[in-house]
Amino acid sequence: MKVSLFVTCLVDQLFPEVGESVVKLLRRVGIEVEFPREQTCCGQPALNSGFMAHAKPLARRWLDLFEESQYVVVPSGSCAAMLKVSVPEMFRQEAGLYERAQALAGRTYELSQFLVNVLRVQDLGARFPGKVTYHPSCHLLRELGAATEAQTLIRGVRGIQFVPLDNPDRCCGFGGTFSVKYPSLSGAILEEKLRAIEATGADVVVACDSGCLMHIAGGMRRRGMKVEAMHLAQILAQTAPAEGAPAEPKDGAGAG
C-alpha cells in the first residue's frame, strides 16, 4: 500500500517533527510513503476568510498533484475536512472538476481515521509513559465525524495514562483567522479549554490538528502552564520510553 502525504502548511513550516512522526509510524506498519514536493497549502485560510477565488487555485493544485495517489493522508482534521468536504463543494458547478474532486476526496483521509478505519490498526506498537488528555478538534469531530478513532489509538499506547477532558467537544477558540480577527474573544474561549486541561492533571494534551495545538500551546506557555501540547502522531511514533522528558520535541508544537 502506498500513501501520499499531504503534510499541511503549518506542519511544514512550524512543526515538521509531526510530519516526521507520521512518516515513521506509517513506515513502521509497512506502508510506502511518498511526499509530493510541490504541495504548499490546502487553501482553507482563504476560503474561510471569504476569498474563494484565492482558495480555488490551491484546491486545483491538490487535485493535480495527488490525483494519481492511492491514498492521501493528512495529519490534520481541519485540512482533511477542507479537502474532503469543502473542496468538492467549491467545484460543484464545474463539471468534470467536481467529479474529480469527489473521487480524490474519497481517497483522502485524516491520519487517525486512516489508521483505524482503513488500515484497521489500533495498536501501533507505541510506548509513551505519561498522563495525557485529548482535545477532539472541531472539524475532525463534526465535519469528519471522528468521534472515537484518536482515543482508540491513544488507549492502545503502552504505558500511557489517559484522562478524559471535561466538555471535550467545546472549541478551543482557534478558528483559523478568527484567532487574529478577534484575539480577546479567541483567548477567552481558549481560557476555558486551558482550565479543563489543567483540571485533568495531565502532562500532555494531545490533538490531531496543529492549528489547535499551536493555539493551546501558545496559551499554556503564556500562562506558565507546564503541560505539553503534542500531535497524536508524535505520541504514536514513540516506541521506547525517552530518557528524562516524556517527549522529544525539538521545536514547535511540542515546545508548548
Place this chain on the structure above:
Amino acid sequence: MAGTTREEFLKTVRQSLGRKEGAPEPEYLALRLRREDQRQKVVTIEARVEARRRDLLTRLERVAGQSGWRVYRAASPEAAAGYVLKLAREKAADLVVRSEHDVFRRVPIDGLLRQEGIAVTPILAARAGDREHLRQEMDKAQIGVTGVDYAVAETGTCVLLPRRGVSRAVSLLPPVHVALVEPHQVYETLDDLFAVRRLAFIQGRGDAGSYLSLTSGPSRTADIEQTLVIGVHGPVEAHLVLLPPAPEAASPRPGTPSP
C-alpha cells in the same frame, strides 16, 4: 389601511422563488388525505389506542407526573369529587368555578362542595351581560375544575376545545386547576391528536374551532437566573384526576369518526 395587498405580497414571494405563476397544489401527503382516508386513519388510531388502553393510562400517569401535574387515580366518580372537596378544604376555598363538560354528570362536585358552604359557579354565559361578571368570578376563584376533550400520554397533556360551556379561562385564571380525564379520552401521541383534530376539521367542512389548548402541567418560568419557578400567570398547581371508565358506552368525543 396600511400594508400591502395579498396579491402584491405573494408576487414578491413568487419572484423570490423564481416563479411567475402561482404554484399548483403541491404533492404533500398530509394535505392530500381526503375525508375517507383521514377517517380510515383515525379508525386505525382508535383501534390501536383501544388495544393499549391500560398501558396508555399508566404512561399518561407517569409522564403527566413528570410534567408537574399532581395525578390522582380515582377509584370512582365519587372519589374524584371527594378529591376536589379535599383540595377545596386545603386551599380554604370559598369559590370554585367549573366548565360545563359532560363529565360533571358523573362527578357530582356541585352538591358536595355546596354542602360545605363552598360556592360553585358553572361558567356558562346565558346572557352576554354575564361575561364580565363571570370573568370576575374566575379571577376570584381559588380553584377551576374542567373536564378535557382529549389527553395525550406521550406528553402528559390535557386538551381543551373551548366552546359553549367551556371557557378558556377556567383552566387559566384560578391558581389551582383540576382536570378530570376519562379513560376513553386518552390518546397515545401528538400525531394521534392532530389526526383526530384534522378529521374533525374536514368533517366540520373547514371549521377548525376557534381555539384548542394543550396544557401540560402548571405554568412555570425560568426567566430569572434559569431557576425554575412553578406558577406564573397560569395555575400554580395543576391536578389531573384520572377517572375509571364509565359503565355505559363512552360518550362520543369531538372528532370521533361519524359513519
Place this chain on the structure above:
Amino acid sequence: MAPVQVRTQEFPRASSRALANGRVQQALTNVMGHFDHAREAAIQELTPEVWERYRERGREIKRHAMEYLDFYLELLSERVEANGGKVHFARTAQEATQIVLEIAKALGVKVAVKGKSMLSEEMGLNHALEEQGIAPVETDLGEYIIQLAQEPPFHILAPAMHKTKEEVGELFAAKLGLGGLQQIPDMAAAARKTLRERFLQADMGITGVNFAVAETGTVVIVTNEGNGRMCTSLPRVHVALMGMEKVVPALEDLSVMLRLLPRAATGQRITSYVTLVSGPRQPGDEDGPEEFHLVIVDAGRTRLLADPELREALYCIRCGACLNTCPVYRKVGGHAYGWVYPGPIGSVITPVMVGLPRARDLPFASSLCGACREVCPLKINIPLMLVSLRRRLMEGAPGERGVSWGQRLLVRLWSRVVASEGSLRRARRLAAVFQRPFLRRRVVRWIPFPPFSRWTRNRDMPGLARRSFHELWDRDLKTTGRSKRP
C-alpha cells in the same frame, strides 16, 4: 424604550466590552450550562436515533413549506379569513407597525398586553405604541424585566438571563414600588399579581406566532408561563404577528415541530402551554377576542428566500440552541451582536436584514466550530452560510463588500507565497530573517506587526522550525529505507 437600533457595526468593541464586564461574564457562566444540559438530557431520553428522525422530518417539512411558500401563505390567509379573522400583509417592519397602530386606534386601545415576539422587536413596536399613547405591557417574565430595565433582549428565549435576582429585585422596587423582594418565587408571584391586573384591563393582546398551519388557518403559540393564553383569551382583540416563514402545511406537521422546539429550547417534552388559535371567538364561545388579526411580515425574509445559499436560515424555529452552544455567544452574550437576533443564526439573519456592510463583522464572529449545526433541530448549516456571507463581503458586488484593505492585501500576499513550493521556500528565508529579532528560545512572545501582533497579545507564537518538512524530507526521510525502520 428607544426604537430598535442597529448597532451591529459595533460588534468588535461591544464584544470586547462584554468580555471585560464582570457581571455579564458571571451571568453567562452561571446560566449557560443549564440550557445545554437540559437539551442533551431530553435528546437522550428520546434516544438520539429518534431525535435524528424528527430532525429529518422537521427539515423536510420546512424545506417543502419554503419551496411552496406562496401557495401556503395564500391558503393560510384564506382559511384564517374563513374562520372570521382578518389577515394583513406587510412588506416591511414599518408597514407591520402601521397596521398594528391602525387596528389599535380604530378600537381606541389604551393598554396592549404582549406575549414574547422577536418580530415585534424587529418592528420596534413598543416604542411606536408608546408614541401613540398606547401602553404596551410585556407579559413574559423575562421580557417584562427588560422592559422595566429599558434594555433589548439578551437571548431570544431568556431575554433577561443576564440579570441577577438582586438586579431584578432592585428593578421591581424602583419601577413597581415592590421593595424587599429577595427570592425568585416571590418575584414571579409579584409579576403574576401586577400583570394579572393588566391582563384584565387590556383591550388588545399582541403575540408572536411559533407556527402557522396553512390548511386549517391556525396559529400556534408556545409558552410556559401561560401569558400567551392570557393575551389570546382576555382582551377583546388579538393581533398575531408572524414572520412569513412560520407557515407549515398541515395540522399533523405540528406533532413533529412540537417535539423539536421544546426539546431544543429548554429540554422539555412539551411546554406547559401550546395554544392553537383559528380566529376570533365564535358564536356560543364563552370567551375569546371579538377580533383576530394576523399580520404576515416579510421584512427582509424574501431576500433569504431568494438566496439558494441562505434560504435554510428560514427553517429556524427560534429555539436558541445555537446560541446556547456557541463558544462566541457563551462569551459575549446577546447585546454585543447589536440587533434583535444574536448568536450564530443571528450572524446569518442580521446581515441580510440590516444590510451586509453594516453587519460585516458578524459573519466573522465565529470559529466555524460547527457546534451550532450539530445542535440545530432543523440541521441548518450555519457555518456554511457564514462562509458564504464572508465571501460576499470579500468578493461580492460593490454594494455588499465590506471594506477591508488589510485583509485583501494579506490574502494577495499569502496567495503569492503559497502559489508554488519555490515561492514558499523564498518567503520562508525572508521570514526567518524577519523573525530573528523577536525570537526568544524559539518562541515569539511579542511582535508589533499585524496580524501576528494580534496573536501575541495573549498567546505565544512558535517560531519557524529550523528546517521545514520539505527540507527534512529531502535530507533524511526520502532516502530512509522504505518499510525497513524498526
